[in-house]
Amino acid sequence: MQELTTFFDIQDSDLDPAALINRLRNPRFGALVTFEGWVRNHNEGADVDRLEYEAYGPLAEREAQTILRDAVDQFDVSAAGCVHRVGSLAIGGLAVWIGVVAEHRSDAFGACQMIIDQVKLRVPVWKKEYYTDGRAEWVACHHCAHPHD
């Protein structure tokens, strides 16, 4: 019986991908797929200076754990983790990290894609964009209706 590991954290300090990968390490499995979401310097034609993220912690945790368990059910995956940063992030900062470990790569890729897609759709985390021209706004619904890949 293989032991399934899933973890989700909300963190207000910088994420450490090497340490996160160690939480998934398992000599029985040969494939690791990770996704890193970085802060871009532009969005919808505006120049972005920095982002602020905030999260509704208890429900974000619950919803993300459901997503991780669903991914583990749908794909042949041994472990999956996701960490989302909150607080202020500069351009290039690491906002979200996802890692999936499996025996074979196709399941790891599939699960990783599903997790990031669902996290963006469902987990109660919000970003506010601060633009170089001094404006700031919460990323609005029309962005969510046409999610970027």
Added chain:
Amino acid sequence: MSKIQVSYYAALREARGCTEEELETESATARDLYQELSAQHGFELDIAGVRVAINDEFVEWSTGVSEGDHIVFIPPVSGG
């Protein structure tokens, strides 16, 4: 009349001007409560784009509001 706790995030937190408050309401459902607070504070987010959680679980807008509930209105999410 129920005494409840309401928490606000993101655009709604800024519109309300606080992160949480305790209040007494006659609203019977989560939908009634959102409409009551929306009228009071001028929330610009249409209810169609907002979700609601009671006691840290997503619920339908028709869910009843009970004494002691912790209610959170969830603007469109934008994580990742």
